[in-house]
Amino acid sequence: MKLGFSLARQEQILQKEHAIQEYKALVEGLQTKTGEDSYFKDAVQQQLSGDASRLRTSAEIINNLQLEEKERRIVGLEHQIKLLEEANAELGEQLNSQAADQTTQMVLKHVGIQTIVTESIPRQEPPVGNAQNENDSNQHQQYDEEEASGIDDSGTVEDIEDRRSKKNSSLSNSTGSMDRQSSGDTHTLRPATSTGLTAASAGVVEPETLLLRHRNETRRLRLKIVALDKRNRQLMDENVAYRERTKFSSARKPLDPNSEAALMKKEMIDFCKGELDSLEKRLKKSDASVQSKISSELWEERKRHSQAISTLKQRISQLETEEKELNGRILRRDKLIEQLNKDNSSRYVDADRLNTLLKEWRQERALLEKKERELRTELEVSAERYKSVNHRLEMLAKENKNLQIRVARLQERLSQSEAEKSAAPAVRHKEVQTPDEFNFRFNELSKSRLGVETVRNQILHN
Structure with a gap:
């Protein structure tokens, strides 16, 4: 009976040792399988060796990705700034060349105004002449103010309209004062030939360039109007001086001052109307051409912007999908890291449990080996007794x-x-x-x- 019990215990010990060897082989296989991925292998080795360094979290990875994306955007923006600076320099050179061309064309096409005195001025009463001198001085002041405002304004269409209304009011005041005087002068004024807008360049012109051209043209027309006003004022001064010189002349023909004033007023009004009509036509043409060019340029620019926006939206959608995929990968990675940590902790627990079991089994094995030796000695003694x-x-x-x-x-x-x-x-x-x-x-x-x-x-x- 004792011999059968010892044999059963030996079989149990052998089975336990076989199970321990199988578990060790399984652990080694898992370690070699996880060793294929170097990143996870390093993490497991660090955890097994008790290293304090941990794996990077998803927040650190996202921060690194955001920093890399910002650096790429900064590089792209710097490249765009360089391109814009080069384009700005080219536009500045084009504007300077176009301004030089416009100044040369203005110098070549400018034509002065010629006047001819046809009739003598009749003799006037002294108080009327004094009133005319006062009106002329007031008109001079108004023209001086207009010149100052013309120099200070920006050359837009609204400024020209304001100056036109002021000019009409000043002309009406001057003609009203001239109705109360008598003059026999007849002035024949030839308007200056107008110059059109300079032709646009053969290439594509930006809307800002067209606006600058329009402003330069309106400023040039405004300066021309100021010059005409100055010339008109000089002629009026000469007329007043001539009347002062010839008011005591005996060879003067008696004329109706009202008719002379009406004729002069009519001529001035016709001249101003023609000049204003021509200026309005030129401004309308320039506005229409500029608006058409600006509208076409704006349409093309809008089309380019819409295409760029669509491409950016597509890129944003792609980036969003990539971000979702990356977030999913990061979540899966975090879950895998947590699972590995749990597995490692469970492995630690299993290893401790196995160590305790191994210690117990070794103790039991030592006891069984001791009993086996005792039984063998007993068997030898019993065999000797049996022989005897x-x-x-x-x-x-x-x-x-x-x-x-x-x-x-x-x-x-x-x-x-x-x-x-x-x-x-x-x-x-x-x-x-x-x-x-x-x-x-x-x-x-x-x-x-x-x-x-x-x-x-x-x-x-x-």
């Missing part, structure tokens, strides 16, 4: 066999003696055994035989 007992049994069997032979002989002798006794009763008592002696010896032999059988049974049982 077997030898004794063999000796006893031989002795028993001899005793049986002797018993058989004694029985034969007893039967012979009984026969002889019955045949010759006078045999001596000392030479023949009695039945009591024979039974005593037979009982001793049977007892010794039973003792040998009991010993044999005990040995077999053990």
